[in-house]
Amino acid sequence: MFHTSSEEDFRRLSLEIKLLENTAQVLQSRINFVNAALADLRMARMSLEGLSKEKKGAELMVPIGGGSFIKVKLEDPNTVIAGVGAGVSVEKTLPEALNSIKTRIEELEKMNETLNQRLSQVIQRINEGRTKLQKIAEELSSK
Amino acid sequence: MSEELSRLPPQVQERLLRFQQLQQTLQSVLTQKQQLELELTEVDQALDELKNLGEDAVIYKSIGSLLVKVGKAKITEDLKERRELLNMRISVLGRQEERLRSQLKDLQEKLQKDLRPVSP
Numbered sequence: 001m002f003h004t005s006s007e008e009d010f011r012r013l014s015l016e017i018k019l020l021e022n023t024a025q026v027l028q029s030r031i032n033f034v035n036a037a038l039a040d041l042r043m044a045r046m047s048l049e050g051l052s053k054e055k056k057g058a059e060l061m062v063p064i065g066g067g068s069f070i071k072v073k074l075e076d077p078n079t080v081i082a083g084v085g086a087g088v089s090v091e092k093t094l095p096e097a098l099n100s101i102k103t104r105i106e107e108l109e110k111m112n113e114t115l116n117q118r119l120s121q122v123i124q125r126i127n128e129g130r131t132k133l134q135k136i137a138e139e140l141s142s143k
Numbered sequence: 144m145s146e147e148l149s150r151l152p153p154q155v156q157e158r159l160l161r162f163q164q165l166q167q168t169l170q171s172v173l174t175q176k177q178q179l180e181l182e183l184t185e186v187d188q189a190l191d192e193l194k195n196l197g198e199d200a201v202i203y204k205s206i207g208s209l210l211v212k213v214g215k216a217k218i219t220e221d222l223k224e225r226r227e228l229l230n231m232r233i234s235v236l237g238r239q240e241e242r243l244r245s246q247l248k249d250l251q252e253k254l255q256k257d258l259r260p261v262s263p
Contacts (some may be wrong), residue, residue: 030261081210086182086189086225088218089210091201 017129027119155257169243176236184227
């Protein structure tokens with residue numbers, strides 16, 4: 001068997017790229033997860049902001065899924081039941097609930113930014129690696 | 144790949160297989176541990192949130208898709224119990240992880256010795 005150093009480089013680099021691609025995939029799936037959570041929270045923020053302009057007795061339509069709604073009368077416009085995780089929900093005033101949602105949105109936006117930065121770094125390294133790999137492949141085939 | 148594998152001595156093949164199986168087990172232990180750790184963070188956050196509430200706060204606990212009213216003391220106790228249970232399970236998985244890692248290391252060293260004469 002014969003192994004030149006370029007062959008060794010080729011193998012090492014291929015493995016490195018494979019690992020980087022895995023990392024990129026993990027990062028991408030985390031970004032998707034954060035984005036889904038953000039969309040959900042933004043929807044809640046929008047609903048609460050809209051609700052804060054309504055008074056007791058206002059007529060609302062509440063979605064029950066499947067594109068269907070039921071009519072309800074607003075009984076208590078200032079109380080929101082907000083989940084705090086681990087299956088526990090707490091009654092909050094509307095401004096309190098809105099504030100904690102805004103804080104969570106800010107946190108997730110920061111996380112999203114960090115993740116996106118890391119992803120683009122990884123992608124850059126993948127591309128650099130691929131260019132190198134191609135060079136080595138050309139060298140090997142010209143031998 | 145499989146053709147190359149079948150040229151190896153049976154004992155080495157067996158070791159390789161065992162190595163892969165251990166790796167899979169380690170992966171599943173790690174996934175489980177991560178999941179429990181996430182749950183633990185959530186419980187800690189909920190406990191933190193509860194701490195800041197007055198004794199008369201209105202709190203609900205979700206049972207399936209229903210929300211049922213509970214007292215602050217009761218739910219705090221429930222969550223603390225869950226935290227303890229989670230901590231225990233995480234430490235059990237941690238010990239399992241250590242054991243698997245050392246088994247994998249042993250096996251890897253053996254395999255490296257086995258495979259050395261094959262590649263120069």
